[in-house]
Amino acid sequence: MSGQVIFIDDEAAIRQAVQQWLELSGYSVRTCASAQQALALINRDFPGVLISDVRMPDLDGLGLLERLVALDPELPVIMVTGHGDVPMAVQALRQGAYDFIEKPFTPERLLDSVRRAQDKRRLVCENRQLREQFTRKGRIESMLLGVSRTMEHLRRQVLELAGTDVNVLIRGDTGSGKEQVARCLHDFSPRARNPFVALNCAAIPETIFESELFGHESGAFTGAQGKRIGRIEHAHGGTLFLDEIESMPLAQQVKLLRVLQEKTLERLGSNRSIEVDLRVISAAKPDLLEEVRGGRFREDLLYRLNVAEL
Numbered sequence: 001m002s003g004q005v006i007f008i009d010d011e012a013a014i015r016q017a018v019q020q021w022l023e024l025s026g027y028s029v030r031t032c033a034s035a036q037q038a039l040a041l042i043n044r045d046f047p048g049v050l051i052s053d054v055r056m057p058d059l060d061g062l063g064l065l066e067r068l069v070a071l072d073p074e075l076p077v078i079m080v081t082g083h084g085d086v087p088m089a090v091q092a093l094r095q096g097a098y099d100f101i102e103k104p105f106t107p108e109r110l111l112d113s114v115r116r117a118q119d120k121r122r123l124v125c126e127n128r129q130l131r132e133q134f135t136r137k138g139r140i141e142s143m144l145l146g147v148s149r150t151m152e153h154l155r156r157q158v159l160e161l162a163g164t165d166v167n168v169l170i171r172g173d174t175g176s177g178k179e180q181v182a183r184c185l186h187d188f189s190p191r192a193r194n195p196f197v198a199l200n201c202a203a204i205p206e207t208i209f210e211s212e213l214f215g216h217e218s219g220a221f222t223g224a225q226g227k228r229i230g231r232i233e234h235a236h237g238g239t240l241f242l243d244e245i246e247s248m249p250l251a252q253q254v255k256l257l258r259v260l261q262e263k264t265l266e267r268l269g270s271n272r273s274i275e276v277d278l279r280v281i282s283a284a285k286p287d288l289l290e291e292v293r294g295g296r297f298r299e300d301l302l303y304r305l306n307v308a309e310l
Contacts, residue, residue: 002026003118004048008038008064009080010056018051021107022114035064044072047125049098049117051078051110054088062092069096074124076117080105136188143184144177154181157310162188166307167260169245170283178283179243181310185281186239194238199231202247209252216268232265235278245282245305246291253298260304280305 005027007018015031022029028048032038036059038050050068054061061079068075076098081089089100098120099113140155161168162185170178179198186196204212215230232240242248248256259265260280264273282305291297 002115003122004028004030004046005114005118006030006032006038006041006046006048006050008032008035008050008052008056008061010034010053014053018110021110025111027114035059035061038064039067042068042071042075046072046075047121049076049078049114049121051080051114053080054085054092055082062088062095065092065095065097074121076121078113078117140184140188143180143187154310158184159188161185161308161310163190164308165190165279167280167282167305168308168310169288169302169306170281170310171286171288172283173285179241182239182241182243182281182283186241186279189239189279191238191279195235196239196241197231197235198241198243200243202244206249209249210255210268213252214255214265214267217270227267230265230267232259232276232278233274236276237278239279239281242280242282245284246288246297248297250296250298253301257298257301257304260301 002025005022007015007022007029008031009015009018010033012033015033019029019031030041032041035052035056038052042050052061052064065077065079068077073096077096079089079092079097079100080103081092081100082103085102089102092100098117101109101113136159137155140159144151144155144158146152158181168182168185170181172178182198183196186192199213201209210216211228211230213230213232215233216228255265259276262273263277264275266273288297288302292299292302
């Protein structure tokens with residue numbers, strides 16, 4: 001695979017011909033009949049090249065170029081112009097186009113320009129990735145302090161796991177910084193813009209644990225005068241951190257297992273299923289397996305929570 005290309009032209013025959021040329025050279029090609037269609041496919045992380053005809057109805061090539069430059073000034077845009085339309089081509093280059101090709105053009109002329117543009121784009125993306133890695137490394141070093149090999153290994157593991165969406169179990173003694181590790185897993189993840197909701201299972205009385213975690217409807221029990229949104233719902237789209245998970249009552253372990261399996265919950269006092277999307281990070285003391293062997297913690301729940309371990 002040589003790279004990705006988006007080609008925009010309002011003439012179907014030209015779109016088909018250019019797509020065939022590029023695909024025969026190993027490119028992955030998307031074609032669009034309008035600039036608006038192309039804009040729906042592009043974001044700043046697009047790793048490829050865009051080719052657009054200048055003369056199009058509605059938003060023309062120069063209007064498209066202006067929007068693309070505003071989105072990402074380093075995105076290579078090759079403009080295709082009609083014969084003799086040199087002033088338009090010069091204007092396109094001044095606005096930030098990578099190259100212009102005059103119609104009619106040969107496959108060789110097009111492929112040469114695309115090849116050079118793709119090489120440039122690849123370097124841009126690699127440099128951005130390196131800068132991002134450097135920035136992430138600096139951020140996590142300020143959040144998880146320490147210069148030992150153990151801490152360096154932990155930071156590396158956190159960054160690797162943050163990029164996934166699996167549930168993580170953090171083991172460690174009280175005061176070892178498990179919540180800070182959980183916060184890092186969230187902050188460096190794709191869910192970082194969404195809520196991080198923490199609950200210490202040992203700090204919640206068993207009598208109100210179900211309501212705290214799953215929520216309740218008005219009148220669900222004596223004193224429930226209004227609806228309550230539980231911690232799981234508050235974490236929708238983000239991360240739920242359950243500290244001292246070994247202290248969770250067995251009855252609530254069953255309900256949590258069902259949430260993880262079915263991606264839905266029911267508030268106390270309701271039989272209506274509510275869809276939830278969240279990642280669960282839990283923390284426990286090192287002897288959690290003893291809790292399983294003693295029948296105080298469900299093995300199937302541990303399996304769901306311990307997809308990855310720190």
